[in-house]
Amino acid sequence: MYSSFESLSAELLFELFDYLSPYDLFRIFINLNSRLNVLVHSYPLRLNFRRISRSKFDFICRHIQPKQVISLILCDEYVPERVKLFLNYFPHFKEEFLYLQSVTLIEAGINTFIDLPLSVSSLTIRSFDTDNDSKTYINEILSQQTKVLTHLKIDNKDLQYLIDIRFPALTHLIILGGHYYGREHIDVSSPLENIDIHSLIQQWQCFLTHLYLVIDNEMRYSIFNLDRFSHCLTHLTLHFHQDIQVSFVCLEQCLIKLFQLTNFTCQANGSWDLIDGKQWEKFILKTQIVRFNFKFECNIIEEISSILESFRSSFWLKERHWYVGCYQDESKTSTIIYSIPRFRIRTLKYPSTVYPHMTTAPSNIEQKE
Secondary structure, eight states: OOOTTTTSOHHHHHHHHTTSOHHHHHHHHTTSOHHHHHHHHHSOEEEEOSSOOHHHHHHHHHHOOGGGEEEEEEEOSSSTTHHHHHHHHOTTHHHHOTTOOEEEEESOOTTSOOOOOTTOOEEEEEOSOOSHHHHHHHHHHHHTTTTTOOEEEEEGGGGGGGTTOOOTTOOEEEEEOGGGGOTTTOOTTSTTTTOOHHHHHHHTTOOOSEEEEEEOOHHHHHTOOOGGGTTTOOEEEEEEOTTSEEOHHHHHHHHTTOTTOOEEEEEEEEOGGGGOHHHHHHHHTTSOOOEEEEEEEESOOOOHHHHHHTTOSHIIIIISOOEEEEEEETTTTEEEEEEETTTOOOOOOOOOSSSOOEESSOHHHHTOO
């Protein structure tokens, strides 16, 4: 006979399980009775082994059923050979994890090759290394998933390993900047100095709908072209390195032929025309964009009220309900303007009579997370 708690429906128990870590889930509920064992082992698990103690890692590996794992993060960054240890628990990984959908490999040891099941359609690879062993490791992992990958997240320094690979099913792509790990480790201008990122993506023969791109090199910016995805790209995020000076004109040229684009996010430093709300209004009316988030920094100092004036039109406030904030950085003598609530400033020297902080947003929107 079950208690009242144990008689709860599987749906309600799964909602409760959502609030527990995998370790706590097994620690609390495993081996209480046969029904709970079945429910615990049928609950879809997302395992994150990036920062976890060895004892908890071992406990989880002893209790999971591979078929219940849908997402897996493996990492050798903090504990060497953690990936190898995991594969020791599951030597037939590819045949056991049949419902695995998403895998993230962070600093995975190059001597521990992981053969992924074809069910894995989302893959993230982060690596410090730039040697030939890393090239072979990354190339082998991606090559075996080429036909099934729909989501890929990778550092731009590793794109050089993918020149001859095709990803026909890829729809979501995130390319992070090489400077992510610091310039003392990676020269952001060298790994791809002879490779045009945009041409490379086009060679993959995919139809991207979502693209997140970190641009950390002047040359890559100068040849920026996404026309290949004019009839499929709906979501675009561009994050320019702070050393790159961006203009409204260049962004307009990049975006104007993206006929299906509905969501655009941009972070950039650049010229004064970036913070001209009237120019953005005219441009957006020519597009299908319905969500626009931005954070722009320009090396000019003007009255904040006059800067915000171009963002107070009926288009911004009544038609789109898009609100912006503005403040001026005392140390850089620059103006930062940003969309609310997406880039709402959370840390600010305030109050200041010289560099006030102002927005076009009603108080309930400005305080929204």
